[in-house]
Amino acid sequence: xxxxxxxxxxxxxxxxxxxxxxxxxxxxxxxxxxxxxxxxxxxxxxxxxxxxxxxxxxxxxxxxxxxxxxxxxxxxxxxxxxxxxxxxxxxxxxxxxxxxxxxxxxxxxxxxxxxxxxxxxxxxxxxxxxxxxxxxxxxxxxxxxxxxxxxxxxxxxxxxxxxxxxxxxxxxxxxxxxxxxxxxxxxxxxxxxxxxxxxxxxxxxxxxxxxxxxxxxxxxxxxxxxxxxxxxxxxxxxxxxxxxxxxxxxxxxxxxxxxxxxxxxxxxxxxxxxxxxxxxxxxxxxxxxxxxxxxxxxxxxxxxxxxxxxxxxxxxxxxxxxxxxxxxxxxxxxxxxxxxxxxxxxxxxxxxxxxxxxxxxxxxxxxxxxxxxxxxxxxxxxxxxxxxxxxxxxxxxxxxxxxxxxxxxxxxxxxxxxxxxxxxxxxxxxxxxxxxxxxxxxxxxxxxxxxxxxxxxxxxxxxxxxxxxxxxxxxxxxxxxxxxxxxxxxxxxxxxxxxxxxxxxxxxxxxxxxxxxxxxxxxxxxxxxxxxx
Numbered sequence: 001x002x003x004x005x006x007x008x009x010x011x012x013x014x015x016x017x018x019x020x021x022x023x024x025x026x027x028x029x030x031x032x033x034x035x036x037x038x039x040x041x042x043x044x045x046x047x048x049x050x051x052x053x054x055x056x057x058x059x060x061x062x063x064x065x066x067x068x069x070x071x072x073x074x075x076x077x078x079x080x081x082x083x084x085x086x087x088x089x090x091x092x093x094x095x096x097x098x099x100x101x102x103x104x105x106x107x108x109x110x111x112x113x114x115x116x117x118x119x120x121x122x123x124x125x126x127x128x129x130x131x132x133x134x135x136x137x138x139x140x141x142x143x144x145x146x147x148x149x150x151x152x153x154x155x156x157x158x159x160x161x162x163x164x165x166x167x168x169x170x171x172x173x174x175x176x177x178x179x180x181x182x183x184x185x186x187x188x189x190x191x192x193x194x195x196x197x198x199x200x201x202x203x204x205x206x207x208x209x210x211x212x213x214x215x216x217x218x219x220x221x222x223x224x225x226x227x228x229x230x231x232x233x234x235x236x237x238x239x240x241x242x243x244x245x246x247x248x249x250x251x252x253x254x255x256x257x258x259x260x261x262x263x264x265x266x267x268x269x270x271x272x273x274x275x276x277x278x279x280x281x282x283x284x285x286x287x288x289x290x291x292x293x294x295x296x297x298x299x300x301x302x303x304x305x306x307x308x309x310x311x312x313x314x315x316x317x318x319x320x321x322x323x324x325x326x327x328x329x330x331x332x333x334x335x336x337x338x339x340x341x342x343x344x345x346x347x348x349x350x351x352x353x354x355x356x357x358x359x360x361x362x363x364x365x366x367x368x369x370x371x372x373x374x375x376x377x378x379x380x381x382x383x384x385x386x387x388x389x390x391x392x393x394x395x396x397x398x399x400x401x402x403x404x405x406x407x408x409x410x411x412x413x414x415x416x417x418x419x420x421x422x423x424x425x426x427x428x429x430x431x432x433x434x435x436x437x438x439x440x441x442x443x444x445x446x447x448x449x450x451x452x453x454x455x456x457x458x459x460x461x462x463x464x465x466x467x468x469x470x471x472x473x474x475x476x477x478x479x480x481x482x483x484x485x486x487x488x489x490x491x492x493x494x495x496x497x498x499x500x501x502x503x504x505x506x507x508x509x510x511x512x513x514x515x516x517x518x519x520x521x522x523x524x525x526x527x528x529x530x531x532x533x
Contacts, residue, residue: 064285115189129368241274359383433470433508470508
């Protein structure tokens with residue numbers, strides 16, 4: 001049997017719809033603002049071999065790494081009615097707050113695929129509230145570490161495993177509710193896949209799994225063929241690891257050869273003492289994200305998108321660290337720099353497809369109370385998107401490996417003992433160019449109780465670069481009560497303390513002298529309107 005084009009397109013959209021519906025169930029069922037408001041979570045469908053056949057358009061750093069988690073669960077010989085939980089970065093995870101649940105989908109007792117959810121939990125234990133300590137030097141300090149273990153066994157929650165998890169986290173009631181939301185999303189995947197098989201027949205749906213993967217691979221290959229063959233190199237750096245401020249180089253060599261691309265990170269720094277190490281799955285996620293961006297983002301995101309791309313990273317390096325390396329910052333910040341450096345390499349080959357550098361950081365702000373039953377708040381803050389070949393960069397958006405929303409001020413102030421003092425765009429922070437870079441954001445929050453504040457940020461010294469003659473974007477800054485603090489820091493503060501994060505702007509694209517007078521006039525009007533507000 002061979003699927004005709006119409007049937008394939010119908011089934012492809014139905015599979016994608018299942019992944020999206022899983023996301024809706026997870027977001028609407030969660031209790032924590034981090035999931036229900038910021039939507040820091042991802043959902044996907046896999047076939048029985050552990051190949052991704054559909055994903056919702058959620059968090060890039062989650063989605064490229066999910067196959068590693070499914071591979072780990074497959075080694076456990078899962079049975080219908082099971083659900084495995086894991087977060088270990090050395091066995092399928094990304095960083096400890098990102099908890100993954102993998103559940104088999106069965107039809108008449110036979111497994112046909114897997115529903116997978118990954119969500120960033122507001123706390124997973126460790127040395128600081130919200131589990132993202134800036135000064136961690138080993139994985140044990142970052143929270144409870146879960147290899148793939150059964151959270152659900154033959155349809156029943158394993159209370160021993162659940163109790164062990166909840167005993168090691170702050171806000172256990174919230175954690176339990178968010179885990180149940182993940183389980184509900186996985187259950188919805190099973191329901192919808194069984195309905196799909198009832199509608200089209202098992203053989204047709206299984207064939208569709210293969211067909212959508214092949215289709216994605218062929219589309220990516222056809223796009224790669226259009227990129228000039230060659231060897232393209234780039235280098236960038238991180239601004240320290242939380243232990244020292246020494247720059248940490250990331251180097252890449254991208255070799256395009258016909259319908260394939262090889263991405264080699266030889267020359268990248270060895271793993272570091274602090275928590276900026278990124279598991280290999282995270283590095284792969286960043287590479288896959290860039291390949292999709294420079295080919296055609298509308299290609300269905302499946303296992304097939306990754307097959308034409310090889311990723312090579314030396315063992316024991318920053319992007320493939322050995323246990324027990326600390327990694328919590330690698331997932332959120334190093335992944336952003338990997339994105340920047342791989343995009344820079346592709347810019348040598350296809351400059352018309354690559355923007356100037358965006359803010360290149362997630363601007364992680366973490367605030368929590370050490371008291372029993374205290375709160376844990378986590379936020380990533382948007383900034384400037386780089387100027388593009390045909391238009392200005394966007395203002396105040398998430399870039400690169402994150403795709404979350406912000407926490408609305410009303411929700412933040414209702415949920416936490418905090419008050420938002422200022423939330424505004426930073427005039428002049430975008431790099432000038434024929435197409436200017438997007439503007440960064442200034443966000444100031446006053447903490448109304450004694451708390452611990454952690455900041456994991458980048459681009460505080462090394463500005464987002466302009467491209468093709470465009471100027472660099474402005475660097476960011478972190479302040480506590482008006483005083484500058486390091487890019488990566490954890491500090492205890494008193495009630496009434498104000499924390500301010502100024503995020504970077506995007507780099508400009510093209511010679512500023514080529515910017516037309518109409519665009520310059522609009523810049524003036526926009527800035528005046530913001531100032532008048």
